[in-house]
Amino acid sequence: MTTRQFGQPLKRNEDPRLLTGHALFTDDVQLPGMLHVAFWRSDLAHAFIRSVDVESARKRPGIVAVYTAEDLGEFWQPGPLLVPPPPVEQLEFHQRTQVPLAKGKVRHAGEAVAMVVAESRYLAEDALDDVYVDYEPLEAVVDLEAALAAGAPLVHEDLGTNVSARVTQTKGDWAAAESEADLVLRRRYHYDRGTAAAMENRGIAASWDERAQRLTVWDTTQAPIAIRNGLAAMLGLSEHQVRVIAPFIGGGFGPKIMMFYPEEVLLAWAAVQLNCSLKWIEDREENFYATTQERGQIHDAAIALKRDGTVLGVKDRFLHDAGAYAPYGLTVPINSQCTLLGPYVVPSYRSEFTSVFTNKPIVTPYRGAGRQHGVFVMERLLDAAARRLSLDPAEIRRRNFIPPEEFPYSNEIIYQDFAPLVYDSGNYEPALDRALELIDYERFKQEEQPRREAAGERVGIAVVNYIEGTGIGPYEGARVTVEASGKVSVATGVGTQGQGHYTSFAQVVAEQIGVDVPDVHVVTGDTDLFYWGAGTFASRGAVVAGNAMHAAATKVRRKILKLAGEKLEAAEEDLELIEGRVQVKGVPQTSISLGALAAEANPMRGAVQPGTEPGLEATEYFGPERGATASGVHAMILRVDKDTFLLEIERYVVVHDCGTVINPLILEGQIQGGVAQGIGNAFYEQLHFDENGALRNASLMDYLLPTASDIPNIVSDHVETPSPLNPLGVKGAGEAGAIPVGALFAQALDDAYRDIELEVREIPLSPNRLFELVGEALTRERA
């Protein structure tokens, strides 16, 4: 075999196109005669619609059509439930999914009421001024607890309640744990909403070709195949009549796998209705309302421990903010419920949650997808316990780790993929030790912190752990083809949003076929080039599609060796694949190039043996029996400015275990980017809804995304515990960086203010909120 490509920090195949402005993003699609779409969106969060008047809008120059819900006829249907509720015993579930255009009622600010199609975007937006909606305003459901109070206004009247779902899962016996415990602590924790804010807003271009009877859709989606299948069904077309392309996508982070967004179905429908090409590109303000969000939860949690810090059990009861509709089922709260257990032995666990409909934008997974909350609750409970038991935060964690010999480790509850929550592998203590070493934990605590505090500084250190269930099923597929040019083409169904799939997948394939990575051309996200697949979510691309690539490439390798053996009259085991050709080991003169071999495998005349498949090509699928469990440790030293309450992160360490690493450069990028989003979530970003459900900071001027001045350099290292559940041994890494950051900030701030017993119980924070929390702690201290 040629020099190794798998595991190397190779630069990316896709970058030259991106760097020079030659990559195709959805908004770059321009077709002759293309029409443009704008939506009239509700500025009220909760109101009955008495009437919608679009007549004068229709009469404006350049307006082709204006549609309301009434105009959609039979096509008006609530969207599908993407993820059915898991098979747990104690379950209540009420399905309510989003509609294409509001009919009779609006349930969140920004919900679309009318759709304008015009000759230009400018004209379409002009016409929005001539749409008149007569409302009967209703009291908005904003607060999670008030939503469940008797007499609360109802988001969906026909349900008679704002409960979207209730789920209880248990392990062991919490009551027994509580009675045996030396210490039981109870806490309430808040986690509030943020938004993914991908730099590219959503967009859809759709084109109906009447003569070919084919619909082509360019969509900023993470799941093109599911979009094709759904659109075909909704429009009464064959799947072969619909092509969905997810071109280059400017960041996804989860919300771009929501489906079906109203705009996705409306653009496709209108293209067929009007026999035209048309495009809608979301603007930034729309993105704050019409793209899904995450993270509103309130937890009432308790932990039971022995005096030595051994955890006996955890009880958690939480409310989850689903928003106005819940198309994504229970993925987010189930993730919170399951991830809470972390890398620890928790013998008894009782967790019940209520998912609540509110008059706020829809909630679906955003990088971490509920895992943040679980990690925050568990890590905060351990910190509170450590303080009461006079244990070091690192020590109480170490004492409760699942030992390496206990894997696979069953937590006896059901995960988001409906499989039992079983950790496939892990080795937590070496990662903790390495993180403590890299942050220089003991020296900071013993020397630096006392010295700096004596000089009047506020400095804190923190170390937290997390696990992440990654790489879940059901399956992905890949087709690998050696072309007559000697280059290799690879197709898969998953979409890509910047994760480097064009390179990491190429590395997996190049390793088997003995070509250079730049000679492997990867196509992702074009339903005409690969028919089957689920999508890019849950840190699963490298695990599920990556292993499908590996399987297909391995099969092509066998075909290459078989055919080359015949052509070179050599035994297969005497052959090697090197630099784009097959040769007898150590005899470069006796060789054949892959291109020549590919041509031989596809004869144009003559006869072949019965059963012969043409080409050096294979299609394979991979579906893991359950997800692979990644894990990690984050550590941080921060300084608080005593006057402004601004933070300076002086050192940030990540030690991560995502199994076998395909490309360390891409992995580092994923970790660093995840941490940056976590820092935003912890200290900068919060969506502020008022009591009417209006969003008060729906712009990038008012919603603070961290900049290069806010994010520190990150020191990272890896522990490799390969997953036994897939041949490559990989685990997902996409979400890991973002997950434990809130818990880390809380512990570091507590540490910086331990003299006044500050105990942070909420995320996001801000300088202002920290100022308030410190003030409250000071008041308690003085009382």
Add this chain to the structure above:
Amino acid sequence: MNQTIELFVNGKKYSRSIEPRLLLCDFLRYDLGLTGTHVGCEHGVCGACTVLLDREAVRSCLLFAVQANGREIATVEGLGEGPQQMHALQHGFWEMHGLQCGYCTPGILMSLVPFLEENPDPTEEEIRDLLSGNICRCTGYQKIVEAVQLGARLLRETSN
């Protein structure tokens, strides 16, 4: 109502009749087909739409195209000779993994051009200060900083 403008974009002369309210970013993207300039927020915060107007970095979402009449615009398409022959700065980004989704990248590259002309050997702090005008949601900035350091070095070597 339309107005005719004449301007140079990446050294090439264009003459177009346009509405006065047409934004410069939309003009570049849809009238001239130069879609390398991206639009992220339309209110001048994110920096994705940054281009050069008479060699100065500007937000093309905050300017009308008519304001560029008679002036020179540079976009990312003119930075190198294309994907096969990239500019030193683009090589810096490629080598150091200074991009992920690549959406914000053209704006960052264009912001850097006049910055590095003025300050060919910037410190990390100066680089971070400059970058703080552009939002990247994927990378966490660390590798962008490293990319700028390498790009600046390559630029210095080629100009020597």
